[in-house]
Amino acid sequence: xxxxxxxxxxxxxxxxxxxxxxxxxxxxxxxxxxxxxxxxxxxxxxxxxxxxxxxxxxxxxxxxxxxxxxxxxxxxxxxxxxxxxxxxxxxxxxxxxxxxxxxxxxxxxxxxxxxxxxxxxxxxxxxxxxxxxxxxxxxxxxxxxxxxxxxxxxxxxxxxxxxxxxxxxxxxxxxxxxxxxxxxxxxxxxxxxxxxxxxxxxxxxxxxxxxxxxxxxxxxxxxxxxxxxxxxxxxxxxxxxxxxxxxxxxxxxxxxxxxxxxxxxxxxxxxxxxxxxxxxxxxxxxxxxxxxxxxxxxxxxxxxxxxxxxxxxxxxxxxxxxxxxxxxxxxxxxxxxxxxxxxxxxxxxxxxxxxxxxxxxxxxxxxxxxxxxxxxxxxxxxxxxxxxxxxxxxxxxxxxxxxxxxxxxxxxxxxxxxxxxxxxxxxxxxxxxxxxxxxxxxxxxxxxxxxxxxxxxxxxxxxxxxxxxxxxxxxxxxxxxxxxxxxxxxxxxxxxxxxxxxxxxxxxxxxxxxxxxxxxxxxxxxxxxxxxxxxxxxxxxxxxxxxxxxxxxxxxxxxxxxxxxxxxxxxxxxxxxxxxxxxxxxx
Amino acid sequence: xxxxxxxxxxxxxxxxxxxxxxxxxxxxxxxxxxxxxxxxxxxxxxxxxxxxxxxxxxxxxxxxxxxxxxxxxxxxxxxxxxxxxxxxxxxxxxxxxxxxxxxxxxxxx
Numbered sequence: 001x002x003x004x005x006x007x008x009x010x011x012x013x014x015x016x017x018x019x020x021x022x023x024x025x026x027x028x029x030x031x032x033x034x035x036x037x038x039x040x041x042x043x044x045x046x047x048x049x050x051x052x053x054x055x056x057x058x059x060x061x062x063x064x065x066x067x068x069x070x071x072x073x074x075x076x077x078x079x080x081x082x083x084x085x086x087x088x089x090x091x092x093x094x095x096x097x098x099x100x101x102x103x104x105x106x107x108x109x110x111x112x113x114x115x116x117x118x119x120x121x122x123x124x125x126x127x128x129x130x131x132x133x134x135x136x137x138x139x140x141x142x143x144x145x146x147x148x149x150x151x152x153x154x155x156x157x158x159x160x161x162x163x164x165x166x167x168x169x170x171x172x173x174x175x176x177x178x179x180x181x182x183x184x185x186x187x188x189x190x191x192x193x194x195x196x197x198x199x200x201x202x203x204x205x206x207x208x209x210x211x212x213x214x215x216x217x218x219x220x221x222x223x224x225x226x227x228x229x230x231x232x233x234x235x236x237x238x239x240x241x242x243x244x245x246x247x248x249x250x251x252x253x254x255x256x257x258x259x260x261x262x263x264x265x266x267x268x269x270x271x272x273x274x275x276x277x278x279x280x281x282x283x284x285x286x287x288x289x290x291x292x293x294x295x296x297x298x299x300x301x302x303x304x305x306x307x308x309x310x311x312x313x314x315x316x317x318x319x320x321x322x323x324x325x326x327x328x329x330x331x332x333x334x335x336x337x338x339x340x341x342x343x344x345x346x347x348x349x350x351x352x353x354x355x356x357x358x359x360x361x362x363x364x365x366x367x368x369x370x371x372x373x374x375x376x377x378x379x380x381x382x383x384x385x386x387x388x389x390x391x392x393x394x395x396x397x398x399x400x401x402x403x404x405x406x407x408x409x410x411x412x413x414x415x416x417x418x419x420x421x422x423x424x425x426x427x428x429x430x431x432x433x434x435x436x437x438x439x440x441x442x443x444x445x446x447x448x449x450x451x452x453x454x455x456x457x458x459x460x461x462x463x464x465x466x467x468x469x470x471x472x473x474x475x476x477x478x479x480x481x482x483x484x485x486x487x488x489x490x491x492x493x494x495x496x497x498x499x500x501x502x503x504x505x506x507x508x509x510x511x512x513x514x515x516x517x518x519x520x521x522x523x524x525x526x527x528x529x530x531x532x533x534x535x536x537x538x539x540x541x542x543x544x545x546x547x548x549x550x551x552x553x554x555x556x557x558x559x560x561x562x563x564x565x566x567x568x569x570x571x572x573x574x575x576x577x578x579x580x581x582x583x584x585x586x587x
Numbered sequence: 588x589x590x591x592x593x594x595x596x597x598x599x600x601x602x603x604x605x606x607x608x609x610x611x612x613x614x615x616x617x618x619x620x621x622x623x624x625x626x627x628x629x630x631x632x633x634x635x636x637x638x639x640x641x642x643x644x645x646x647x648x649x650x651x652x653x654x655x656x657x658x659x660x661x662x663x664x665x666x667x668x669x670x671x672x673x674x675x676x677x678x679x680x681x682x683x684x685x686x687x688x689x690x691x692x693x694x695x696x
Contacts, residue, residue: 034606039647040667061684372669
């Protein structure tokens with residue numbers, strides 16, 4: 001089991017997987033036998049000192065010839081490693097997001113006559129939607145990482161830590177060559193230790209031992225990277241799993257993103273020079289080489305914002321589809337859809353795979369031979385139902401979030417109206433009624449304040465951006481006026497960052513928000529004909545700041561949900577498109 | 588079809604919690620309501636004495652029973668469904684597993 005982003009304790013994560021096989025971890029009571037999904041297996045060994053640590057399960061009754069006689073359960077996560085890499089070299093998330101936004105706009109404006117290796121949706125439309133999402137990320141750093149977060153850090157620390165850790169881990173593997181190499185070497189060594197151990201080498205009769213990997217979230221990207229490197233390797237075939245289960249996997253999303261940002265026309269080309277690429281990955285070609293066959297099941301939870309089904313080509317971009325198909329037992333990756341489509345699942349869907357005992361866990365147990373039925377016969381949600389319910393729930397969620405955002409803005413305006421003793425101040429709520437406009441304005445200022453050249457986006461690339469694009473306009477404007485305020489035209493990679501300037505910019509980047517917060521006050525002042533006395537209790541300021549911060553976060557959430565829904569439409573996953581012609585990668 | 592749970596089967600059942608007991612009893616009685624049938628996934632392990640295995644409780648347990656005078660007589664319940672009709676000596680395997688599970692107290696011979 002390879003885990004994704006976040007903090008993990010190796011032993012705890014290993015035991016958690018085992019415990020989910022035996023009990024319902026969401027129950028508040030200690031488990032009973034009924035919850036045990038594998039009563040015919042007994043725990044034979046717990047080896048905390050193994051490299052990696054493992055649990056050994058053996059059948060309770062003598063196995064028949066050809067049956068599995070033992071299952072070793074290992075856990076791998078690179079979280080500690082990634083955490084240390086980032087601890088030694090912290091990244092500034094605001095710059096990361098604005099840099100990403102700049103890379104997206106640069107690639108979007110260069111996108112002409114695409115011939116995508118991944119045939120999914122209209123690339124130009126998907127690029128516009130990606131830009132919308134990158135704008136939300138850039139804008140969201142104002143309330144989440146900026147002044148409100150600093151002032152309210154006692155209450156928001158955990159949330160902010162989870163938020164930053166998620167993106168830091170992604171950046172560690174996708175953008176930081178050191179991080180990628182350390183993590184790749186770590187997983188290679190772990191797999192080599194497992195398949196090179198006496199336990200794995202020991203065979204009974206003609207029985208062959210199988211390596212089964214289950215990988216979650218970014219862990220699946222790490223495993224995918226491992227697979228592509230070893231799949232056609234002549235001397236490291238044993239390191240290729242015979243069965244792979246990916247769950248909550250962003251492979252489709254990240255592969256498309258890589259193609260979009262680093263390959264002209266979204267066409268994969270292993271010979272393309274990678275020196276100025278956005279991603280730190282080095283493309284290599286496996287075309288024409290014999291590959292170790294494997295079974296690959298990809299599980300997608302309903303409303304998991306990161307997980308997708310993906311086209312066959314994403315399994316190995318460097319090989320023709322026919323070759324990839326030939327290396328996959330069954331001819332392709334089998335996608336399975338699980339999980340609830342409740343509104344409350346949206347925030348949790350990515351982290352609840354291990355709680356889905358009759359769906360995902362059953363697939364996992366069967367794939368690992370802990371249950372002897374076929375994993376593909378586990379009842380799952382039909383793809384059409386999955387996409388339909390996803391869209392429907394997102395529509396509901398958008399309305400709920402919009403209402404909450406409006407309520408937060410109304411609460412803020414009500415606080416101001418109360419001070420003025422004039423209910424007409426509430427009219428100013430109308431100014432805050434369009435989350436998209438709020439986010440665009442926030443993103444505009446972030447782009448203006450932080451949108452200078454980066455290690456990946458040189459000044460020439462910014463100079464080539466269009467003035468007549470609402471996204472690139474602030475970047476061009478900054479380039480034109482930035483030098484007047486001391487902005488540099490080139491990054492010096494040998495110099496340390498400028499923490500004081502960055503902090504000052506972060507404080508300054510809250511200024512547009514302060515202006516927005518002044519709108520109801522200005523309305524009140526005009527209506528009352530007087531400016532209110534600023535000497536009020538600190539509680540009023542705090543309440544106002546919390547209400548407005550909440551409003552901004554809800555606007556960002558609204559925009560993400562709206563973009564997500566639009567992406568489904570762009571991918572041909574709307575009910576109308578599904579009825580006409582279902583896309584190949586959808587099932 | 589009438590079902591008789593022999594004391595040996597009852598004893599094995601009582602080693603489980605009440606949820607498991609209920610699931611096994613109910614599912615089994617529903618499964619063989621109309622007699623053993625291949626569509627209900629019962630496996631005949633003893634053709635001479637009409638002995639059957641029926642998987643129950645989400646395919647986690649097998650009920651070991653005999654068809655006697657048009658009634659089902661349940662002899663044992665074991666926590667595995669790893670039985671295949673193609674196994675060369677299925678009867679011996681069932682006997683071994685029942686013996687192991689009951690610590691030698693139950694014999695389906």
